[in-house]
Amino acid sequence: MHQDDIVTRVRTQYPDATIDIAGADCNFEIHILSDGFAGQSLLQRQKGILALFKDELQSGAMHALTIKAKTPAEKAAESS
Template sequence: MNDQDLINRIKQLYPDAEITVAGESCSFEVNVTTPAFDNMKSLQRQRSILTLFNDEIASGELHALTVRAKTPQENQ
């Protein structure tokens, strides 16, 4: 996987999200900011992103994915 693969997958679920990615190969950190997180708890936000990559995590293609999920207000 690469940065753009991660961004594209997240954008399918959250098209209006601002996304930054750090890392390489099989270990990444993603920062996702979207108003869609307004009524979600932190764990719900993270799970919604991590679920997108269940197959890659299970297969080992993606070893580590750290998710930081915030609303625009929290990101100011």
């Protein structure tokens, strides 16, 4: 899977997202900032993103996906 494919898929659910991605082949780390995460627990955020890649994870086309999902306000609070 290519990084562009991952970004495109995440944007289908979180169109306002700022996305930073690292990795290649079948192991990726993705940092997502979106107001769409407001009111969601960490587990809900993880499950929502992982669901977008369910088939790839089950087939082994993607082995690992590390997800850091925050709202812009949460990110700003970390910086101060």
